[in-house]
Amino acid sequence: MTDDSRKRPAPDGTEPADAEATWRRDVLGPALADRGERQDEFVTQQMHWPLKDLYTSRDLDEIGFDPGKDLGFPGEFPYTRGTNPAGYRQDLWTMLQVTGFGTATDSAERWSKMLDQGLNGFIIEYDLPTTNGYDSDHPLAEGEVARAGTAIDTLADMEQALDLPWDKLQHLSSVCNAPQPVNLAMILAALEKRDIDPASFTLQMSNAILIEYTCVGRYIYPPKHGLRIATDCIEYTIRNHANWIPISVVSAQLYAARATPVQELAFGFSIAMEYLDATLARGFEIDEVAPYWSFITGLEMDFFEAIAKLRAYRKIWARLMKERYGAKREESLRLRLMSSPGTTGLTLQQPLNNIARLGIQTLACALGGGAYAITTPLHDEAHALPSEEAVRVGIAVQNIVAHETGVADTIDPLAGSYLLETMTRRMEDEVFAEIEKVDAMGGALAAIEAGYFQKELARSQRARFSEIEDGTRKQIGVNHLVQADEKRSIETFKLGETAERQQLARLARVRADRDDAVVAKTLDRVREAASGDENLVPPILDAVKAYATQGEICDVMREVFGVYHPDSLTSGV
Amino acid sequence: MANRKIRVLLAKLGLDSHTVGITVIAGALRDAGMEVIYTGLRQTPDMVVQAAVQEDADVIGISSLSGAQMQHIPKLLDRLRSAEADDKLVVVGGVIPDEDAAELKAAGVDEVFTMGARTEDIATFIRTWWEAERR
Numbered sequence: 001m002t003d004d005s006r007k008r009p010a011p012d013g014t015e016p017a018d019a020e021a022t023w024r025r026d027v028l029g030p031a032l033a034d035r036g037e038r039q040d041e042f043v044t045q046q047m048h049w050p051l052k053d054l055y056t057s058r059d060l061d062e063i064g065f066d067p068g069k070d071l072g073f074p075g076e077f078p079y080t081r082g083t084n085p086a087g088y089r090q091d092l093w094t095m096l097q098v099t100g101f102g103t104a105t106d107s108a109e110r111w112s113k114m115l116d117q118g119l120n121g122f123i124i125e126y127d128l129p130t131t132n133g134y135d136s137d138h139p140l141a142e143g144e145v146a147r148a149g150t151a152i153d154t155l156a157d158m159e160q161a162l163d164l165p166w167d168k169l170q171h172l173s174s175v176c177n178a179p180q181p182v183n184l185a186m187i188l189a190a191l192e193k194r195d196i197d198p199a200s201f202t203l204q205m206s207n208a209i210l211i212e213y214t215c216v217g218r219y220i221y222p223p224k225h226g227l228r229i230a231t232d233c234i235e236y237t238i239r240n241h242a243n244w245i246p247i248s249v250v251s252a253q254l255y256a257a258r259a260t261p262v263q264e265l266a267f268g269f270s271i272a273m274e275y276l277d278a279t280l281a282r283g284f285e286i287d288e289v290a291p292y293w294s295f296i297t298g299l300e301m302d303f304f305e306a307i308a309k310l311r312a313y314r315k316i317w318a319r320l321m322k323e324r325y326g327a328k329r330e331e332s333l334r335l336r337l338m339s340s341p342g343t344t345g346l347t348l349q350q351p352l353n354n355i356a357r358l359g360i361q362t363l364a365c366a367l368g369g370g371a372y373a374i375t376t377p378l379h380d381e382a383h384a385l386p387s388e389e390a391v392r393v394g395i396a397v398q399n400i401v402a403h404e405t406g407v408a409d410t411i412d413p414l415a416g417s418y419l420l421e422t423m424t425r426r427m428e429d430e431v432f433a434e435i436e437k438v439d440a441m442g443g444a445l446a447a448i449e450a451g452y453f454q455k456e457l458a459r460s461q462r463a464r465f466s467e468i469e470d471g472t473r474k475q476i477g478v479n480h481l482v483q484a485d486e487k488r489s490i491e492t493f494k495l496g497e498t499a500e501r502q503q504l505a506r507l508a509r510v511r512a513d514r515d516d517a518v519v520a521k522t523l524d525r526v527r528e529a530a531s532g533d534e535n536l537v538p539p540i541l542d543a544v545k546a547y548a549t550q551g552e553i554c555d556v557m558r559e560v561f562g563v564y565h566p567d568s569l570t571s572g573v
Numbered sequence: 574m575a576n577r578k579i580r581v582l583l584a585k586l587g588l589d590s591h592t593v594g595i596t597v598i599a600g601a602l603r604d605a606g607m608e609v610i611y612t613g614l615r616q617t618p619d620m621v622v623q624a625a626v627q628e629d630a631d632v633i634g635i636s637s638l639s640g641a642q643m644q645h646i647p648k649l650l651d652r653l654r655s656a657e658a659d660d661k662l663v664v665v666g667g668v669i670p671d672e673d674a675a676e677l678k679a680a681g682v683d684e685v686f687t688m689g690a691r692t693e694d695i696a697t698f699i700r701t702w703w704e705a706e707r708r
Contacts, residue, residue, distance in 0.1 A: 128588035128639060132615075140615060143644025144588050217590030217614050257593055348668075348688040461593050462600045469691055478689055565613065573583070573596045573611040 020056060028053075045302035045473060046260050049426065055418035063425050070315075070421065074369075074411045075334075077322070079314040080424065082369040083334040087411030088402075093366070094120045094171055095398045103502050104161035107150040112165055117395060121171030121201075124161070125149035126183075131218045133179040133558075135551030136503045146499035152183070153507045153549050158190040166196055173204040173248070178220040180207045180233050182550050185541040204245040204294065204338075207233050210271045210444060211250050213564075214453040215257035215572070220554060221561035223448050229536060229557075231278040236537035238284070238292060245294050245336070247275055252298040256344055258461045261300075261309040261427060266434030267444070267453050268295065269320060274444040276325070286325045290332035298342035299361045299368075306361070307414060308423035310368025313337055315424070316431055339365045349486060350477035355393060362401045369412045454572030507549070514547040522546045523556050530560040579703050582630035584612040584621045586649065589639035594667060594688075598634065601692035607632075607699070618649035622656050630661060631707060632699055637667040642677065650681045662702050666690065 042051040052059075072078055075085030084090070095118070111122055126149040129141035135153050136145040145151050152158055176183035184205060191198055209226035212219045219226060230247070237246035251259075251268035259267065272293055279289050295313065299306040317335040321327040341361030346354045402408055414420055441447045448454075467473040474480040522543035529539045536557075543553050581602055583595055592614075599609045610628050612621060625633050633653075635646060646665060653659045665677060666686040674685040683702070686695055 128590075132588050132590075134588070140588055140617065142587070143641035144639060147641060148639050215592070217592055458596045458600070461596050465597045465601075465692065469693065568611065571592075571611065571613060573592060573599050 044305045059422045078318040081412040088408035104157045108163045115168040123173035127151045133554030135549045151503045154510045158186040175206040177209045185544040206248045208250040213448045222564045225561040232536045248294045250296045252296045255298040258464045262430045265431040270438040270444040286327045287329040294336035296338045301345045306364040307368045311424045312427040451570040458572040518546045519548045578608040580608045580630045581632040583634045586645040591638035595636040605696035622652040632662040635665045
C-alpha cells in the first residue's frame with residue numbers, strides 16, 4: 001500500500017524533487033491531514049530556537065558541516081567529540097557531590113562517609129560568613145554560622161575539616177571566591193600540619209570572583225581588586241603547585257541565575273579571558289597557563305540543547321585558545337569541564353520527581369561527553385539542606401547512568417546527529433557573536449562595572465518565570481499535573497542547633513590561645529602587600545599560620561581596597 | 574494618597590545573597606504598577622526598618638533562601654513595633670519550610686510565599702491589602 005501511494009502523482013501534477021519531498025507529500029501530509037501537530041510551534045526550551053519537524057543530511061549541507069573540521073576525532077582539535085581520546089572507555093567521570101555543613105568536625109565525618117560510599121572526591125561548600133569573609137562572631141553572621149556549608153574561621157577549623165581518609169581522595173574542590181587567598185592559605189597550612197603531600201591529590205579552587213559580581217553576590221571588594229586577588233591565587237598556585245587547578249570559571253552560577261546557554265558560554269568565556277589576560281600580564285606564556293583554566297557548568301532539562309552546550313563549550317574554548325591566543329599545546333586547547341545536573345530544573349513541588357530529572361540530566365552530561373567530573377545535586381535540595389537519603393540516591397543516579405545504560409561504552413555516540421550538529425553550530429556562532437559584543441565594551445571587567453551582565457541576566461530571569469507562570473513552558477508539578485492538596489512532607493536534614501554555639505566557642509578558644517603580637521605583625525605584612533602589587537598569598541599564609549582569623553585578614557584588605565556597594569543599575573534588581 | 578503608587582521595600586537580610594527571586598518579584602511588582610525600592614544585600618533588621626521608615630514604604634518584602642529566616646525576621650518584626658512602623662504589610666518569600674512559615678505568621682508576618690507562588694498572586698495580595706487598609 002505504501003508503495004502504491006508513493007507512485008501516486010502529486011496533486012498539482014509535478015514530481016517532487018527528492019525523497020524527502022515525496023515523504024512530505026505522500027506520508028506526512030496524509031498523516032497530519034485530519035489533525036495537525038499538537039502545538040503551533042516547537043522551540044527549544046532555553047534559546048527558543050524554532051525546531052523543524054525533521055532534520056536530515058540537508059541541514060548539515062546547509063551549514064557546510066565538515067566532519068573533519070567540525071568534529072575531528074576524540075582528543076583532537078576542535079575536541080567536539082571529547083577531550084579524552086578514549087572517552088569513558090578508559091575511566092568513567094569522577095563522581096562528586098557538593099556538600100558541607102556544620103562545624104568542621106561534622107563535615108569531616110560526612111565527607112569521610114561519602115568517600116567510603118564510593119565517591120572519589122567532593123566539593124567543599126562553606127557557610128555564608130566564610131564565603132563573605134566574616135568571622136562566625138560578626139554581627140551579620142548570626143544565624144548563618146555552619147548553616148549553608150562548613151564554618152572556617154581559622155586554621156584550626158581547616159585542620160579539623162581535612163581529617164579525611166586521604167588514600168581514597170583524588171579530588172577536592174573548594175568553593176570560596178571573595179576570600180580565596182585566605183582559603184588557599186588555610187588549606188596549604190592545614191596540609192602541612194597534617195603532613196599530607198599536596199601533590200597526592202588535585203585541589204580545584206573556584207576562585208571565581210567575577211561571577212559573584214554578575215549574579216551570586218558574595219563579593220567583598222570592588223571588581224578590579226577582586227580580579228587582582230584572584231590573579232594572585234592563580235599565579236601562586238601555578239608557580240608552586242603545578243598539579244592543582246587554581247581557577248574554575250563557575251559558569252554553573254550563570255546558569256543558576258537563568259542565563260541562556262549562549263549567555264552562559266559567552267559571559268563565562270569573556271570572564272575566563274579576563275583572568276587569562278591578567279595572568280599573562282604577570283609574565284607567563286599562554287601555553288604555561290591556559291591548561292589550568294577549568295569550567296563548571298550545569299545542565300537544563302532540554303536534552304539536546306544541553307548536549308549541544310557541552311559540545312560547544314569544548315569547541316569554542318579550543319578555537320579561542322588557538323585562534324585568539326595562539327596556544328599550541330594540546331593541554332591548552334583541551335577544555336577542563338565539570339558538569340552537573342542543574343538545580344534550577346528541580347522543583348519544590350512533588351520533590352521525588354526530581355530524581356527522574358536528575359537521571360535525565362546526568363544522562364545528558366554523559367552523552368555530552370568529555371566532562372571529567374559530574375556532580376549530582378540532590379532531589380530535596382529545593383526544600384532545604386539535603387538529607388542523607390538524598391545523598392545516597394544522588395550517588396546511585398550517577399552509577400545507574402554509568403553502569404546500566406551503556407552510554408559510556410562508546411565514545412561520543414551522538415556525533416553526526418543531524419539535529420545535534422545543527423544546534424551545536426548555531427550555539428557556536430551565537431556565542432562568538434556575543435563574545436564580540438563584550439569585547440566591544442572592553443571585556444568582562446568593564447561589562448561588569450557597567451552592569452551589562454547583571455541587566456541581561458535579570459531579563460532572562462524574568463522571561464523564564466513568566467513562561468512558567470503563563471504555562472508556555474511546562475513544569476510537572478508546578479504548572480502541569482499539579483496536585484492541589486499536595487503535602488510537603490519530605491524528610492529533610494535538620495541541622496543540630498549546637499553547631500553555631502560550638503563554632504563560636506572554638507573561635508573564642510583560638511583567639512585566647514594565640515600570640516596576638518605575632519598576629520598583628522603578620523596582618524601588617526598583609527596590609528603592606530595589599531597596598532602594593534606583591535602577591536598576597538605568602539603574607540596571608542604567614543598570618544594564617546599565626547592563627548589570624550579569616551575575618552581579620554579580610555578586614556585588612558577591606559581597609560586597603562574598600563567595600564563594594566553596587567547601585568540599582570549594577571545589582572540587576 | 575489614594576492615587577499614589579504602592580511603595581514596596583524589598584530587602585535581603587543577613588548574608589543570604591540569592592537574588593533571582595527578588596529580581597523577578599521586583600520586575601513583577603513594577604509591572605503591576607508599584608514602586609519598588611531595593612535595599613541591596615547584607616542588611617540587618619535595623620537597616621531595613623530605617624530604610625522602610627525613610628522611604629515611607631507601605632510594604633516590606635523579605636526574600637530568604639539561605640535558611641536563616643527565623644534568626645532575622647522575628648527581630649525585624651520587633652524593631653518595626655519599637656519604631657511604631659508595624660502598620661506596614663510584611664511579606665516573606667523564598668525557601669521557607671511549612672513549620673517556619675506558620676511560626677512567622679504567628680509572629681506577625683502577613684503572608685509567606687514559597688517557591689511556586691505566582692507573582693500575580695503576590696501582587697494581588699498586596700493590592701487587596703492596600704485597598705482594604707490604606708485607601
